[in-house]
Amino acid sequence: xxxxxxxxxxxxxxxxxxxxxxxxxxxxxxxxxxxxxxxxxxxxxxxxxxxxxxxxxxxxxxxxxxxxxxxxxxxxxxxxxxxxxxxxxxxxxxxxxxxxxxxxxxxxxxxxxx
Amino acid sequence: xxxxxxxxxxxxxxxxxxxxxxxxxxxxxxxxxxxxxxxxxxxxxxxxxxxxxxxxxxxxxxxxxxxxxxxxxxxxxxxxxxxxxxxxxxxxxxxxxxxxxxxxxxxxxxxxx
Numbered sequence: 697x698x699x700x701x702x703x704x705x706x707x708x709x710x711x712x713x714x715x716x717x718x719x720x721x722x723x724x725x726x727x728x729x730x731x732x733x734x735x736x737x738x739x740x741x742x743x744x745x746x747x748x749x750x751x752x753x754x755x756x757x758x759x760x761x762x763x764x765x766x767x768x769x770x771x772x773x774x775x776x777x778x779x780x781x782x783x784x785x786x787x788x789x790x791x792x793x794x795x796x797x798x799x800x801x802x803x804x805x806x807x808x809x810x
Numbered sequence: 811x812x813x814x815x816x817x818x819x820x821x822x823x824x825x826x827x828x829x830x831x832x833x834x835x836x837x838x839x840x841x842x843x844x845x846x847x848x849x850x851x852x853x854x855x856x857x858x859x860x861x862x863x864x865x866x867x868x869x870x871x872x873x874x875x876x877x878x879x880x881x882x883x884x885x886x887x888x889x890x891x892x893x894x895x896x897x898x899x900x901x902x903x904x905x906x907x908x909x910x911x912x913x914x915x916x917x918x919x920x921x922x923x
Binding site: 740741783785791796797800802 | 814841850851852853854855858860865866900902904906910911912913914915916917
């Protein structure tokens with residue numbers, strides 16, 4: 697059973713456009729929702745993360761929107777650039793005892809065309 | 811200056827062999843993880859150690875055995891390798907207090923022939 701569902705699988709956006717990736721989760725014990733960016737041949741790197749006590753978090757061109765009642769969260773990339781082309785993973789975890797067990801979505805391959 | 815490093819980067823081996831992947835972090839973290847990324851890029855946690863103690867052990871075949879000699883190292887030993895073990899294995903680390911962020915290594919691509 698997939699606990700974190702991510703869509704779309706792939707996304708093509710023109711340079712300067714907005715990229716939107718959506719995730720939904722089932723486990724109400726989740727209290728940490730990060731987005732990771734992965735370039736080919738590299739490990740995932742944390743892009744931005746949110747806790748459920750806020751509905752939105754913005755860092756530069758990247759924004760997470762969080763809807764606790766709907767159990768959904770999304771990543772918006774404003775003014776998308778070719779350098780943003782990568783695979784994006786949402787994740788969720790409960791945080792207990794000093795460690796977090798990240799449950800990842802299936803990933804979205806983003807291509808930003810010049 | 812690499813924060814989380816893994817060796818080797820590539821590992822090609824025959825079915826039935828035993829192999830190890832090493833991970834080291836210099837971030838001063840006390841929690842380390844192993845993840846498996848399959849051919850469809852799906853990432854799944856396998857194990858986690860906190861201060862050398864096993865704290866997460868997902869449903870992984872017992873052919874996989876992690877070992878943490880100290881807080882900065884977490885190795886993964888795999889016995890009797892099977893074709894289905896082919897994947898990219900990522901090590902990650904985090905601190906048990908403060909930030910939730912996990913830092914990932916560059917990955918080890920394991921190919922079983």
